[in-house]
Every structure is written in C-alpha cells, then in structure tokens.
Amino acid sequence: MQLTQDQRSLLDAIAHPWLDHGEWPLWANVQHYFDMRGQDADAIFHSLPRVGTQTPFGAGYGFTLPMRAPIDGKDQVRLTVAASLVVPQVRMVAGEPFVQALRHMIDLYTSRPMHFNEVPTIILRSGELQTALPNLRPWFVQVLPDMLSNEPGINTGGSQTGDGAWEREVTRSVLQFRTVQSVEDYVQKTCEIVLAAAAQYAPAVPVVEEPVTAGPERAPYVNLALLKDLEETAAKTTWKLHKLLDLCRELNDNYVAGNPYACAALIRAVLDHVPPVFGQKGYASVASQHPFTMQKTDKDHAKKLLDFKSVADDVMHRPIGPSVPVIGMGDLPEPVRLNALLQEMLTILRASATSPASP
Template sequence: MNTLFDVQLTQDQRGLLDAIAHQWLDRGEWPLWANVQHYFDMRGKDADAIFHSLPRVGTETPFGAGYGFTLPMRAPIGANDRVRLTVAASLVVPQVRMVAGEPFVQALRHMIDLYTSRPTHFDQVPTIILRSGELKTALPNLKPWFVKVLPDLLSNEPTISTGGAQTGDGGWEREVTRSVLQYRTVQSVEEYIEKTCEIVLRAAAQYAPVAAVVEAPTPTGPERAPYVDLALLKELEEAAAKTTWKLRKLLDLCRELNDNYVADNPYACAALIRALLDHVPPVFGQKGYAAVASQHTFTMQRTDKEHAKKLLDFKSVADDVMHRPIGTSVPVVGMGDLPEPVRLNALLQEMLTVLRASVTSPSRP
C-alpha cells in the first residue's frame, strides 16, 4: 500500500470513522473512547480491534513517518482518551471533506502565502503568526466552527510543524513555519493527502533496513525503539498549543534523545536526560528536580514517585558524563547505564497531566 487511496475499508472500519466524526462535527469536540467503545459494545463489536486495524502508510515510528485516517493511539486506549481524525478521513467520510477537509486546504494556502511574503531581515529570523481573527478577515467564507477547530486539526497532521496558544479573547494564534512550503503546489484535498503520504513514506524509508553489500551479513539485534514514547510526544506537542508554558525546547530535547537512543549514543542520551530533568521542574511548581521527586503528589503516587526517584539517582551518572575531566582512568558509560525508558515516560506523562489541568485553571506556578 503506497497511499491511503489504495485501501478498501470494511463496514466496521467505516462505522468507526463515522462514529468519531459525528461528535466532532456536531460539537467541535473529539469523542471519549469509552463512548465509542460503548456504541460498538452494544452491537457486539470490538472497537479496539477495529481501531488498530485501520490502515496507515509509512510507520508509527519514528514520529512523523506515518499517516492514517486517525491519530495513532497507544494500546490499550484509555476510557477518557479522546480519539481524533486526520484530514485524510476526508477520503472516506464525505461530511469531513466538506466541513473540514476543503476549508483546511484553503487555510493551508493562506499559511503558505503568509510565509512566502514574510519580510527579510538579515540579522534575525522573523516569526510568522497566523491569528484566528486575521484568518476570518482573509477568508470570510470559512465557518466559525472550522476556525475554532483548526489549531487542533493542524496538530493531527504529521508533516506540518506549528505551535501556538489560545488568546484571552477566545481566539488563537499559531506559528507558520517552513514546513508549509512542502505544499506549495497543493490545490485540493486529494492533492494534500497524496503529498502527505509521499512525505511520510519518504521519511519512513530513511529508517528502513538497508541491505549491506557483503558476502556474509553480520547478524544484528532487534531495532531499538525510541526512548520517549511517540504517541506521548505527539500528545505533548498538542498540549503545547493550549498552554502558556513554552514547550519547544522540551520537544526538541525529546526528539534529540530519541535520535541518539536509536543510534546507540550513550553519552548524548545521558546528557539529554539530565537536561530534561533540569528543564521540567517549574511546570510542577518546583525550582529543582530533587523537589519534584520528593514533594510532588503523582497521579499514580507509589509507582510514578518511584520512577521519579530512580531518575534522581541517575543524575550522578549524568554528572559523571558531563563533568568528569579526562584522566588516565575514566569509567565508560554504556547504553545499559541509562535509566529504563518507562521512568522518563512516566515523568513526562505526569507533566502532561499537570499541563492539561493548568489549561482549565486561571493560574499557574
């Protein structure tokens, strides 16, 4: 399968996409998984199995190298998790195409125009911002419903990099980055989806096994999975658009950690993990990571607090990596000296919970 145009969906798969689309199109909110499950439970169907059988092009790893009709979800999907469609669902749900897909391409064309007409400054890189109010003025035919949901829809597309926040007047703003230039020739929903499939397949190919031109290939072990869970990374990216905390550095550190972990670079991984531990305490209302590990009340207090303490113990290893000077005898740090990925993922998941809670609160630490 080279594109999402080649697939033939089953009746159950189409029914699942319709069920997800119905609430979103009706209320502008993605449905809770428990409600989708219940709909299929009453019909004797396994919604989880149907969801995970939906076709995708590319891969689910690394981040940005896969694309499907829905945003991928880690199994098992939580009852309170919200399931989301992508623009690709326009191919199989006609109402999504009409209400979201076609307006999305119009908004994308406007974003491209904004980026290509940006001023040139030789001593700085200008930041191009798309604002909801300006979008309404530039494209008055767009429905208020679509303008409201556009930031979330942009977050579901793997090849468009944007970040932003909600504004106090109920509007929003998003940064327009160079990523939109990939779509300069796109004029329709089909062309957008085809181009996105092409981009993610090209990205996935970079991580495909390449046969070595040797007589007897050297056996290798299984490919190392990313350190930071990719679905969690996507959720953090979505949270970045809704919180006043600036998460760009956090996301970059996580992606660089994944790259170095897959590449077996233990010193870089240790330094990046240490950088992450030093970076996140303010979100927890603390000045340093030691206070996070000892004072924060975790959602899963016993388990996640233990993960946090183990990460605190690792800081001495990271200090060794970063600060020990050269000498006649220097201990070697290997990949086995890194903390298990589940520990940092648990900390980042807790951070995501705190970020989501802060969105509904008028104050923050």
Template sequence: MALTQDQRSLFTAIAAPWLDRGEWPIWASIQHYFDQRDQDADAIFHSLPRVGSEVPFAAGYGFTNPMRAPISPRDRVRLTVATSLVLPEVRMVAGEPFVRTLRHMIDLYTSTPILNDDVPTIILRSRELVDALPNLKPWFVKVLPDLLSYEPGISTGGVHLGDGSWEREVTRSVWQFRHVHTVEDYIEKTCEIVAKNAAQYAPVAAVEEEAALVIAKPERAPYIDLDLLDDLDQAAQKISWKVHKLIALCRELNDNYVAGNPYACAALIRAILDHIPPVFGHQDFKQVAAQHVFAVKRTDKAHAQRLAAFKDIADDVMHRPVSATVPVISMSDLPEPARLNAVLQELLSILQ
C-alpha cells in the same frame, strides 16, 4: 485497501461530538458505544490502515491519531484530515477549509522576505485568518489549532490567548505542500512525507508496503451515503412511491464520483434534482428549495438552495455545444456531498 463498514462506523462515532461541540470523545465513550452493539472498538481501531510507524510522530499517518494498545479509557481519540475521504460532513466542514487555510499559510511563508541574516517568525493569527478567509466558519477557526497539531507534515507551535484567539507559527514545512489544491492532494502528499520519514526508522520494503494502504487510495468516499441508500431500499418495500430509478441514479453517481468523472456526476446530480420534487409536493427543485419547510430549517434549506443554484453548471455540462472556447468542468465544481445527502435524508423522512 477498502475500509469496512465497522471502520466507517468508528469514524462516525468519533466525529459526532467533534462536529457537534468541537470536542473529541474519550475512548471510554467509544468503547461503550460499540459494547452496546456487541462489537470490539479496540479491535476495530487497531485494524485501521496507517502509513509509516507510530513513532516518531512525523513518521506515521492514518485516519486517527496514533494510540497504542491498550488504549486508556480516558484518552481522547481524534480524527485527521484524512477522514475527509470517508465522511462527507468532515470534508465539507473541516477538510476543504483546512486546505484553503494551508494555501493561506503557504502564501504567508512565500511572501515574507528574509533580509540579510534576519530569520523572521511568521505567525498565523486567528483574527487575521478570519479577515483573510471570511468564509471560514467560527467552529473551524476554533478547532484549527488542534487539527494542525496532529497533521505530521506540518510543523507548527503556538499559544491560545486569554480572549479566546490563538496564534500558530508558520514554518518552512508548509512549502512542501505548495502544489496541493484539494483534500486528495493534501492526503497523498502527507502520506508521501511520512513514508519518507518512516524510511529512516524501518526497512524500506516494509515502509513501501505499509504506505500502499493509504497512498494507493486516495479513493473518494461514495457521494451518496451508503447507509442512506440502504434506508431508501428498505423504505421502497413499504411505500407507494416508486424510487427504484432514484436509487439507480444514486448508485451510478457514487460509481462516477469515486472514478473521478465530473461530467457524468454533474449530469446525474441534475437528474436526481429533477426526479425528486414530486415527493416534496412540488413540480421542480427550485420550488423545493424556496418553499419546502425542512426539519432542520436553516441548514438543510441552505443545502437545497445551493443545489438549486448548481443546476446552472449542470445545464452547462449537458447543453453547451462545442465551440472554440468551452469551459472545463472539474470535480471541484460539484456541490459538496453533504448537501445532496441532507436533501435525500429529508426525502426519506417524508417517504417514511
């Protein structure tokens, strides 16, 4: 089931304060946002696809936490990890770190011995998590307990301590995710779990029909944001730069990314990076990454530098000849979509 642009806009509105401050918005603020656009936020929310049913909790899953009509204006609305399929920024800062953390929780569970009749309590502690996965951002570590609380396949309880740290229990529920290595794997497995749970409370045919909404998808969201492409299209009508090739490359990248074609994606990302430097006043993208002063200096410059480093992988894709040992490129080897989107947003600002 394809999502509408209104549904995607709802996700973006909910995500904005969470990504900015780590706080989920109250429903009244979302209603107000859509009221200003003469749209019905409640209708959009209740049109979202879900697996299973709203109750009991572990028998349902969707892009948001379940909220029955009428939604109270003071209720807080949350996104789930499933939104990583739709919003590249959520995937980068929450979805992929969540999967890495889940792998760590599985390791904790499987490596803890059970001796005789003693059943140990396995605890995930925020301080120990930072040591085990040093690349996790402080923002993600802070919001992780709340994320865990609304992922129905994972059963955890825990406490927040006075010094700002937290503890969560790791139960056997994580073991069912032992074959999960990507965001897509995780969402597919979660949908499978909740559909099985929902079958206990609803006719099987109805559950299977509902499960198809998410399980048959997890299709990836486009690599390049569609609104950004529309903005580039509009800008092309008013500028001297000819960006039709850039737009075509971006659209082909989106098609291949959704289809899961890593070699084509890598080649197209390389082509885009080779194509855009003149707009920034440079000859190649390494100069853009090293010398351009981005509007969001630290973050977007880091995105550009990561993309510049990716050219080595793209070169491998395009130029390594056949031999007895050729490394395989997978979708996980591609740079996070948010990086190229940020650079293209900067390019759009220059064009405008």
C-alpha cells in the same frame, strides 16, 4: 486499500461528536456504541490502513491518530484530514476549509519581508484568518489549531490569546505543500512526507507503503451520519420525508454498486423533490435564491448540482439510436455537493420542527 463498512462506521462514529460539538469522543463511548452492535471497536480501529510506521509520530499517517493497544477508555480518539477522503461531512466542513487555510499560510510565508540579518516570525492569527477567508465557519477557525497540531507534515507552534482567539507560527514546513490544491493532493503529499520520515527514523523496520485512500470500494453517496440525522428529524417535523429517505438509501445502494444511470436518475429525483422545504417551486430557484448558511461554498455546490440536471436529462430522456451513449460514475457530481444541500435542508427542517408555521 479497501475500507470495510465497519471501518467506515467507526470513522463516522468518531467524526459525529466532533462535528456536532467540536470535541473528540472518549474511546469508551465509541467502544460502547460498537459493543451494542456486538462488534469489537478496538479490532476495527487497529485494522485501519496506515502508511509509514506507528512511531515516531511524524513517520506514520492514517485516517486516525495512532493509539497503542490497548486503548484507554478515557483517551480521546481523533481523525486526521485524511478522513475527509471517506467521510463526506468531514470533507465539507473541515477538509476543504483546511486546504484553504493551508494555502493562506503558504501565501503568508512566501510573502514575508526579506531581511539579511534576522529571520522574521510569521504569525497566523484567528481573527486575521477569518477576515482573509470570510467563508470559513467560526467552528472551523476554532478547531484549526488542534488540526494543525495533529498533521505530521506541518510544524507549527502557538497559543491561545484569550476570548477564544489564537495565534500560530507559520514555518517553512508549509512550503512542502505548495502544489496542493485539494484534499487528495494534501493527503498524497503528507503520505510522501511520512514515508520519507519512516525511512529516515527506522530504516531497518518494514515500512507500510499502502496508500491511504478509499480504494476501489465506494463509500455511500449520502453520508450515513447525515442520513441518520434526517431519519431522526423526520419524526419531529410535519414535512413527510419518507420518499426522500428512500431515494437516499437507494442512491447509496446504487452508488456502492457502481450503477451510474440509476445514480443519476436518483440524484435528479432528489433535486426535484426537495424545493418546497426551501420555500421554492423548483430546484433552479433553490440554487439561485436560497440564502445558504455558507453563502459562497454551499451556493457553489447548489449551482453545480443544477448544472448536473442536463446530464440526468440525458440519462432519462435520450431515445435509443445508432450511437452508444456512455454515462459513467465519473459523470456524477461529487457526493459533497448533495450532502451540502441535504445538510442545509436538515437545518431548515430542524427549525421547522419547532415552528408552529410548519406545513
């Protein structure tokens, strides 16, 4: 099923405060944002695709938690892991780490000791998770229990233990996800689980079997919330971002339109344009020398973008000949990689905005 631009904007509006502050927005604030644009947020929310049924909870799944109409303005509205498929920044800071944490939970459960006269309780603790997966951001570790509580295929219970620490019981339910290696795998498996539950709980009720995917319509390549942050920061830093912003807007237009050659050239142009902000002369130095905030994950993204430069060179420099060169949309790097680089750049720009040493 295709998502409209209004549906994508709604998901971005819900995600932004959560990503910034770790708190889901009140529905009244989301409504107000769309009211100012002359749009009906409630209608857009209830138009979002779902699989299964609206109730019970375990028999339905979509990009958001279900909320019955009319939605109370004081209610918090929440995204699910499925939103990672269409909101690149959510995928980067929550979706992919969620899959890593889920894999760790599966390992904990499958390695539990064997007893024949008792059933051991397997506990996931925040401190132990951070030690086992040191690349996870503290922000993600803090919000993980809330995420687990709202994913219908995972049955866990837990509590806070003080000083922001928490523990969570790992149950047999995680074994349903043993083959999951990516966000796409996780969402597909969850859809299968809720469809089976819908058939069990409400066999006489028609079940929506439309897959929860982004559909053939592509989301913008550069996340719109990130692009907005760059636009706002442009007014506060002495770095001139005019060309970068234009490149990103043109990249989004061409990505949605499905123009692979233009996209490849524009991605290459962005990579060639940004190194001075990182204190480097060329992008190869950025990928190899910059101390990224998320050292392993973001450096991996940066290196993959460096590898892509040979594809972009092929696009721009291969002369015409008797053979037909073919570059498709699948040859472009995943949007999450460039978004991670631009997010790191945004952090540097925000710091430079308050520094007298800004260029």
